[in-house]
Amino acid sequence: MLEIARMMQRLGFGLLALLAGIAPVLAAEPKPWQLGFQEPASLVQARIHDFHDFLLVVITLITIFVLALMVYICVKFRQSANPAPSKNAHNTTLEVLWTVIPVIILVVIAVPSFKLLYYGDRTPNPDMTLKVVGHQWYWSYEYPDLGEVKFDSTLIAAADLKPGQKRLLEVDQPVVLPINTNIRIQFASVDVMHSWFMPALGVQVYTTPGRLNEGWVNITKEGTYYGQCNQICGVNHGFMPIKVQALSKDAYARWAEEAKKKFVHAPAPSTNFAQLQQR
Numbered sequence: 001m002l003e004i005a006r007m008m009q010r011l012g013f014g015l016l017a018l019l020a021g022i023a024p025v026l027a028a029e030p031k032p033w034q035l036g037f038q039e040p041a042s043l044v045q046a047r048i049h050d051f052h053d054f055l056l057v058v059i060t061l062i063t064i065f066v067l068a069l070m071v072y073i074c075v076k077f078r079q080s081a082n083p084a085p086s087k088n089a090h091n092t093t094l095e096v097l098w099t100v101i102p103v104i105i106l107v108v109i110a111v112p113s114f115k116l117l118y119y120g121d122r123t124p125n126p127d128m129t130l131k132v133v134g135h136q137w138y139w140s141y142e143y144p145d146l147g148e149v150k151f152d153s154t155l156i157a158a159a160d161l162k163p164g165q166k167r168l169l170e171v172d173q174p175v176v177l178p179i180n181t182n183i184r185i186q187f188a189s190v191d192v193m194h195s196w197f198m199p200a201l202g203v204q205v206y207t208t209p210g211r212l213n214e215g216w217v218n219i220t221k222e223g224t225y226y227g228q229c230n231q232i233c234g235v236n237h238g239f240m241p242i243k244v245q246a247l248s249k250d251a252y253a254r255w256a257e258e259a260k261k262k263f264v265h266a267p268a269p270s271t272n273f274a275q276l277q278q279r
Helices: 002-020 043-076 092-121 248-262 273-277
Strands: 128-135 140-143 147-151 174-179 183-191 194-198 203-207 214-215 223-229 239-245
Touching: 002 174, 043 092, 043 214, 128 174, 128 194, 128 203, 140 214, 174 203, 174 248, 183 194, 194 239, 203 214, 239 248
Parallel strands: 128 183, 174 239
Antiparallel strands: 128 140, 140 147, 183 214, 194 203, 194 223, 223 239
16 A cells, blocks of 8 residues: 555656656755655654555545545436435434444554654663754754753854855754664753754654653664754744754764864854844
């Protein structure tokens, strides 16, 4: 069934390319005319992608069945074919079927859904911890396993972008994480609710004042991944992007040694919100 869903999804991408004259794009950032999810880059997102494909098959079958049933009813019971309408008002068998079958469908959907929710909730054996703190309107990151390593990550203003950098997605200091590692992520906020949303990594967790939420990620591919706050958190809600650089374990170890020297005694954050508003 998953293979059928993937074939249907590829067909949809192909039709879009034919009509719009563009090639379908799946990447670690949003693209014009993109359909479907970004390409999975974590264990959780891969399961989300598979569950989505499974649901696509289920809803397609339901839609086809309901459409066929409506066509049959319109043809079979049209006025010209039934000048003397039936006086039957109840059919016990049908009433049982249209109650039991939807329940069975919901159970079939619920079981893998709950399994996915529990799987993506937290990892029992984390290899490292990253703490994410939301501010109006930037992110702070802490690496407890590296001692006192912490830094702020703020948007690069449009006027300061270099060639090749992406408007509203580039930051001055990205998050750096190793691949093939169970990473526990803790989420907090110092002011209002924010949401740390990384589509390619399958992570969306709220940062709530006075509460420490938790999620996890295991990145499977090296690369650069982008996300944003998708909780309406104030006037500069659209200007607090997320950039994650996934490195090999050896490259991450080298970065960690440099980070211990660079970020342990980092100065307090200074954010020019007037500059951020000039977009």
